[in-house]
Amino acid sequence: MIEIRNIHKTFGKQKVLDGVNIFAHKGSSTALIGTSGGGKSVILKILLGLIEPDEGEVFIDNVKVSHREPGRTLSRIGMLFQGSALFDSLPVWQNICFKFLKGTEKLSSRDAKELAIQNLEKVGLNYKVANKFPADLSGGMKKRVALARAIVGNPKIILFDEPTTGLDPIMTNTINSLIREIVETMDVTTLTITHDISSVQQISDNVALLDSGRIRWKGKSKELKGSKDPYVFQFINGKHNGPINVN
Amino acid sequence: MKVLRNLGQCVNGFFNKIGKVTIYSREILKAFYQIGWMSLPVLGLTALFTGGALALQIYAGGSRFNAEQVVPAIVAIGMARELGPVLGGLIVAARVASSIAAEIGTMKVTEQLDALTTLSTNPIKYLVVPRVLAATLSLPALIAIGDSIGILGGYLVGINRLDFSSSTYLASTASMLQISDIFSGIIKGVFFGFIIALSGCFNGFYASNGAEGVGKATKSAVVAACVFILATNYILTEAFFNS
Numbered sequence: 001m002i003e004i005r006n007i008h009k010t011f012g013k014q015k016v017l018d019g020v021n022i023f024a025h026k027g028s029s030t031a032l033i034g035t036s037g038g039g040k041s042v043i044l045k046i047l048l049g050l051i052e053p054d055e056g057e058v059f060i061d062n063v064k065v066s067h068r069e070p071g072r073t074l075s076r077i078g079m080l081f082q083g084s085a086l087f088d089s090l091p092v093w094q095n096i097c098f099k100f101l102k103g104t105e106k107l108s109s110r111d112a113k114e115l116a117i118q119n120l121e122k123v124g125l126n127y128k129v130a131n132k133f134p135a136d137l138s139g140g141m142k143k144r145v146a147l148a149r150a151i152v153g154n155p156k157i158i159l160f161d162e163p164t165t166g167l168d169p170i171m172t173n174t175i176n177s178l179i180r181e182i183v184e185t186m187d188v189t190t191l192t193i194t195h196d197i198s199s200v201q202q203i204s205d206n207v208a209l210l211d212s213g214r215i216r217w218k219g220k221s222k223e224l225k226g227s228k229d230p231y232v233f234q235f236i237n238g239k240h241n242g243p244i245n246v247n
Numbered sequence: 248m249k250v251l252r253n254l255g256q257c258v259n260g261f262f263n264k265i266g267k268v269t270i271y272s273r274e275i276l277k278a279f280y281q282i283g284w285m286s287l288p289v290l291g292l293t294a295l296f297t298g299g300a301l302a303l304q305i306y307a308g309g310s311r312f313n314a315e316q317v318v319p320a321i322v323a324i325g326m327a328r329e330l331g332p333v334l335g336g337l338i339v340a341a342r343v344a345s346s347i348a349a350e351i352g353t354m355k356v357t358e359q360l361d362a363l364t365t366l367s368t369n370p371i372k373y374l375v376v377p378r379v380l381a382a383t384l385s386l387p388a389l390i391a392i393g394d395s396i397g398i399l400g401g402y403l404v405g406i407n408r409l410d411f412s413s414s415t416y417l418a419s420t421a422s423m424l425q426i427s428d429i430f431s432g433i434i435k436g437v438f439f440g441f442i443i444a445l446s447g448c449f450n451g452f453y454a455s456n457g458a459e460g461v462g463k464a465t466k467s468a469v470v471a472a473c474v475f476i477l478a479t480n481y482i483l484t485e486a487f488f489n490s
Contacts, residue, residue, distance in 0.1 A: 083357055
């Protein structure tokens with residue numbers, strides 16, 4: 001369960017989040033959409049405890065997220081970063097099982113490698129990839145490896161930051177299908193940031209639209225395309241004119 | 248003020264984390280290899296040529312008042328007290344501070360630092376502590392080796408170009424060089440190593456704006472390390488030798 005209560009955040013003079021409330025119940029998948037620079041990634045960083053909000057509270061499975069002690073909640077969370085954020089100096093298997101090799105939960109190298117290969121198979125990659133380095137992988141393969149890293153250790157919450165950015169339509173569909181499959185089989189709660197409306201409908205049940213630091217619309221993803229809400233209409237049709245300030 | 252505050256947090260974080268010991272032994276060994284061992288060739292060459300050039304200069308200057316015989320002593324004292332530590336520090340700063348800042352800066356702008364945190368690994372413990380430890384402990388050893396190679400450079404020039412006999416040169420070096428000369432340089436190395444690694448880590452951690460930001464962080468790391476090394480060298484020289 002993810003609960004974001006009345007979050008405010010300002011950077012310098014710019015108010016990025018202005019009273020954001022989001023609730024995602026256990027096992028649900030929620031997409032957060034909105035314009036670039038609208039504060040979506042800041043919400044993810046607040047959820048991870050990387051940024052402290054000026055006001056408001058965040059709870060992960062009823063445990064308050066603390067900027068000072070992010071470890072209390074991080075063990076429950078898997079995260080897929082926009083640019084994959086794989087460690088260049090480590091082979092794929094060590095990237096996937098990093099938290100079991102360097103973090104607080106320890107596994108032997110042999111067990112960690114086995115676990116990495118199992119998770120590679122879950123994302124459709126074979127064992128040969130395990131010994132490669134991130135620089136040897138394509139963008140799509142990097143995303144899959146990052147996805148394998150996000151799901152290793154069976155987290156209760158998975159956060160996806162623009163999981164399909166920069167991928168071709170076929171790979172986008174593959175990644176979305178993998179995410180959907182993982183969400184259903186692992187029974188996890190997910191929050192996805194994306195601009196891609198087709199991805200929203202493929203991987204999420206609920207949607208929230210963020211603009212100028214506020215949630216402007218919430219609903220089911222299947223209601224998105226038929227919505228008469230002016231914010232939603234402008235966003236999904238890519239119109240320049242409307243209530244969303246695109247400048 | 249913001250830079251000072253951030254630097255303060257970085258130093259504070261380093262000492263806090265080193266207190267709560269989580270030892271990444273593999274990272275520490277890797278840092279020793281990259282910072283200490285891999286700096287040896289460039290440091291050795293720098294010391295060798297500097298020692299040689301110093302011998303030539305002292306001979307040329309000393310011959311103006313018939314004091315050519317001071318070459319071995321001044322080469323040894325000059326290398327051990329000043330040129331060894333300062334040139335060694337500057338060379339290692341150029342090589343290591345830039346490399347650390349570029350590596351950590353790239354990790355910052357590609358969200359790898361955030362990824363470390365989400366994987367229950369503290370970036371200060373994992374990235375900063377091994378590098379600062381390795382640099383702080385490697386620099387004194389590098390400087391001691393550099394001093395020896397610099398004195399060797401002076402010796403080679405002395406006996407091959409300046410007509411010193413090998414035994415006279417070595418005896419003069421041994422008689423004039425005091426243990427305090429050597430230790431003052433080695434102690435400077437401890438400070439310089441700490442400065443180099445901290446400058447690299449600090450600038451890397453606060454890199455921003457993609458490739459341009461990493462470039463700026465790298466430049467700032469080297470410039471800051473060099474300036475702090477020179478300033479610290481003056482302060483330590485005052486402390487060691489003014490009395």
